[in-house]
Amino acid sequence: xxxxxxxxxxxxxxxxxxxxxxxxxxxxxxxxxxxxxxxxxxxxxxxxxxxxxxxxxxxxxxxxxxxxxxxxxxxxxxxxxxxxxxxxxxxxxxxxxxxxxxxxxxxxxxxxxxxxxxxxxxxxxxxxxxxxxxxxxxxxxxxxxxxxxxxxxxxxxxxxxxxxxxxxxxxxxxxxxxxxxxxxxxxxxxxxxxxxxxxxxxxx
Amino acid sequence: xxxxxxxxxxxxxxxxxxxxxxxxxxxxxxxxxxxxxxxxxxxxxxxxxxxxxxxxxxxxxxxxxxxxxxxxxxxxxxxxxxxxxxxxxxxxxxxxxxxxxxxxxxxxxxxxxxxxxxxxxxxxxxxxxxxxxxxxxxxxxxxxxxxxxxxxxxxxxxxxxxxxxxxxxxxxxxxxxxxxxxxxxxxxxxxxxxxxxxxxxxxx
Numbered sequence: 154x155x156x157x158x159x160x161x162x163x164x165x166x167x168x169x170x171x172x173x174x175x176x177x178x179x180x181x182x183x184x185x186x187x188x189x190x191x192x193x194x195x196x197x198x199x200x201x202x203x204x205x206x207x208x209x210x211x212x213x214x215x216x217x218x219x220x221x222x223x224x225x226x227x228x229x230x231x232x233x234x235x236x237x238x239x240x241x242x243x244x245x246x247x248x249x250x251x252x253x254x255x256x257x258x259x260x261x262x263x264x265x266x267x268x269x270x271x272x273x274x275x276x277x278x279x280x281x282x283x284x285x286x287x288x289x290x291x292x293x294x295x296x297x298x299x300x301x302x303x304x305x306x307x308x309x310x311x312x313x314x315x316x317x318x319x320x321x322x323x324x325x326x327x328x329x330x331x332x333x334x335x336x337x338x339x340x341x342x343x344x345x346x347x348x349x350x351x352x353x354x355x356x357x
Numbered sequence: 358x359x360x361x362x363x364x365x366x367x368x369x370x371x372x373x374x375x376x377x378x379x380x381x382x383x384x385x386x387x388x389x390x391x392x393x394x395x396x397x398x399x400x401x402x403x404x405x406x407x408x409x410x411x412x413x414x415x416x417x418x419x420x421x422x423x424x425x426x427x428x429x430x431x432x433x434x435x436x437x438x439x440x441x442x443x444x445x446x447x448x449x450x451x452x453x454x455x456x457x458x459x460x461x462x463x464x465x466x467x468x469x470x471x472x473x474x475x476x477x478x479x480x481x482x483x484x485x486x487x488x489x490x491x492x493x494x495x496x497x498x499x500x501x502x503x504x505x506x507x508x509x510x511x512x513x514x515x516x517x518x519x520x521x522x523x524x525x526x527x528x529x530x531x532x533x534x535x536x537x538x539x540x541x542x543x544x545x546x547x548x549x550x551x552x553x554x555x556x557x558x559x560x561x
Contacts, residue, residue, distance in 0.1 A: 211531035
């Protein structure tokens with residue numbers, strides 16, 4: 154049994170953001186490693202026939218109310234973005250390029266990069282589909298933004314994201330965040346506690 | 358501020374069942390009263406455009422797996438029904454007839470009746486759309502089944518259910534269970550803990 158949490162997320166997902174702000178502490182408590190898995194809900198929704206949470210009548214209003222309420226409970230800064238949802242393709246490609254980088258120093262900055270992007274979008278009102286915003290975040294973490302821009306336009310990195318999304322679908326992922334523990338899926342920010350109990354107790 | 362938990366549920370909802378098995382203890386701890394609110398997701402789905410959880414690709418497989426997993430965690434007996442989902446119109450009408458009954462002795466049996474119906478469907482493999490099953494459950498609780506059968510075929514009780522569902526939609530209910538605390542909605546079995554923290558702390 155690996156001691157890994159596969160953390161599937163979409164950059165446009167409020168609950169993905171909230172969970173990303175809590176998962177480091179949880180993983181540290183458990184002695185688990187996080188494997189960051191950016192994916193694109195837009196592609197997955199074509200398989201499931203679903204759509205963005207906020208566009209469903211009744212559920213949409215509840216969701217927007219709950220984003221802020223759940224953020225306040227966990228003392229996470231949250232400001233619902235004006236431009237929502239987004240298709241964060243460049244940000245997702247950049248994340249994969251970092252995560253799978255041959256340079257261990259760059260690789261090690263993956264988590265920080267994800268947190269910075271998520272906070273830019275959900276707390277600082279920035280548009281993370283904008284290449285200059287992504288470049289600014291990269292530079293602030295000493296990741297050369299010119300190298301990054303070149304890398305994410307290569308076919309190899311484009312293919313990496315396509316394969317990552319296909320892998321997520323094969324694994325049964327349909328929503329963000331999904332935490333997978335040795336094949337056991339937990340969907341939703343509100344399942345972090347259950348996931349932690351599952352790992353701590355060895356399952357039930 | 359009333360000390361009430363409006364508990365909206367559909368008899369066909371596994372998460373409604375799981376929550377119903379835990380809500381009495383939670384309400385007792387908090388000193389709150391449960392107001393049982395049966396509703397029909399089939400009607401609500403026409404407003405939201407959603408469908409049964411188990412019929413969504415990927416999400417459906419996760420859900421069935423999670424019903425049993427969440428039941429085991431909370432030591433609730435669960436056996437996924439062969440006939441699923443159902444439209445439990447008669448059971449819902451019977452519940453309203455009891456809940457709003459002028460006879461306080463009958464009224465007081467509402468919770469027991471709900472638990473018995475839910476357990477019959479989700480733990481004992483019974484078909485609670487069958488009038489004889491409902492009658493058997495009523496009789497076992499000393500609720501005269503002939504009176505009940507007559508009552509639920511009256512226009513007044515039919516109207517009561519229709520109004521109850523309309524009221525649920527007006528209140529913003531889109532899923533089962535939904536717990537409403539003085540207008541603050543909590544959707545899902547997995548939000549019981551958050552709801553309890555909200556009430557205990559006075560909100561945030």
